[in-house]
Amino acid sequence: MSGEQLNEVRKVIWLTGASSGIGRSLALGLAAEGHQVIASARSDVELAVLETLSSNITALPCDITDASGLSFLRARLSHLSSHLDQIILCAGNCEYLDFPEPDWDMVTRVMEVNYFGAVNCVKTALPLLRQSAAERPHIVAVASMVTDAPFPRAEAYGASKAAMRYFFDCLRLDLRSEHIDVSVVNxxxxxxxxxxxxxxxMPFLLSAEDASRRIIENLESRPKNYSFPKRLLCLLAVSKILPALWQKIVLNGADGKARQDVLNEKVGE
Ligand SMILES: NC(=O)c1ccc[n+]([C@@H]2O[C@H](COP(=O)([O-])OP(=O)(O)OC[C@H]3O[C@@H](n4cnc5c(N)ncnc54)[C@H](OP(=O)(O)O)[C@@H]3O)[C@@H](O)[C@H]2O)c1
Known part of the structure; x- marks a missing residue:
């Protein structure tokens, strides 16, 4: 697909994490709305399948942790489109520490994808966002509600998402004068x-389709932070208001069922 072709359609969006889960649903949802989606992930096979599902999706396989390949990645993006109107950084990895003998290297591994990978994407895409004819180009970072409360074994994942959230909250301030919006989705x-x-x-578990629909709908208003579902957000507020109770909730009962019952009781289900 040539740059000229891409420019004829609505928004040109670079989406990472498009081969699976939330990102895959976002790709299909945005493409169905007529946006041109440049879809990235490492799995070229999954991306090729995605391409067959919509003519608005173009695959751009890449590893976002490959810092040495960013100029090449930007060149490949520029080849597909002269500009980007929106980037949605959805690629991510979640691994948990196992005590008493954690795999400490995993902290670096998770940070490499979730934090440095996202920063790599901003570095790659910013020049193309600056070329957008849109009134306000838009950077969207998919972080996580995990940052609202401490969870057992989530040191690596939670810290990577907290770092991500802070980075993008600051980036919003620095790009304001350039009229580039920044949203963090949790x-x-x-x-x-x-x-x-x-x-x-996992209380209030949503399907990937439901999650992507909520994200697409809410991004229209360019929220600084968008956390969903709200019921879970209220529940996580317990960790700040009553930290001792929160600790009891997440540690209580070795079996998950006991914790699920406490959680449901707290939100009156
Ligand atoms: N599921 C949840 O409950 C939840 C909750 C809060 C936040 N999130 C966040 O939502 C995002 C999507 O998660 P998901 O649940 O949809 O997970 P998923 O189904 O595992 O999808 C993860 C995506 O990231 C891509 N990816 C991973 N490492 C990559 C790398 N080095 N370079 C390029 N792409 C890479 C994967 O593709 P390849 O393997 O093909 O590279 C895949 O497309 C993540 O950032 C996650 O942290 C998820």
Whole structure:
């Protein structure tokens, strides 16, 4: 697809994490709305399948942690479009520390994808966002509601998402004079390959389709932060108001069922 072709349609969006879960649903949802989606992930096979589902989707396989390949990645993006109107940084990795003998290297591994990977994408895409004819180009970072409360074993994942959230909250200030908006999206639990390996209760679990629909609808108003579902956000507020109770909730009961019951009781389900 040539740059000229891409420029004829609505928004040109670079979306990472498009091969699976929330990102895949976002790609299909945005393409269905007529936007031109440049879809990235490492899995070229999955991206090729995605391309067959909509003529508005163009695959751009890449590893966002490959800092040495960023100029080449920018060149490949520029080849597809002379500009970007929006980037949605959805690629992510979640691994948990196992005590008493954690794999400490994993902290670096998770940070490399979730934090440095996202920064790499901003570095790559910013010149193309500056070329946008849109009144306000838009950077969207998919962080997580995990940053609203401490969870056992989530040191690496939570810290990477907190770093991400802080980075983008600051970036918003620095790009304001250039009229580039920055939104941070914080999903709760969403049923995807990333969470399907979890062996603990996930209250208010949403489908990837539901999550992507909410994200697409809410991004229209360019929120600084968008956290969903609200019921989970209220529940996580317990960690700040009553930290001792929160600790009891997340640590209580070795089996997940006990914790699920406490959680449901707290929100009056
Ligand atoms: N599911 C949830 O409950 C939940 C909650 C809060 C936040 N989130 C966040 O939402 C985002 C999407 O998560 P998901 O649940 O949809 O997970 P997922 O199904 O596992 O998707 C993760 C995506 O990231 C891509 N990715 C991973 N490492 C990459 C790398 N080095 N370079 C390029 N792409 C890479 C994966 O593609 P390849 O493997 O093909 O590269 C895949 O497309 C993540 O940032 C996650 O942290 C998820």
């Amino acid at each position: 999903p709760g639990f969403v049923d995807t390959p990333l969470t399907q390996k979890n062996n603990f209760p």
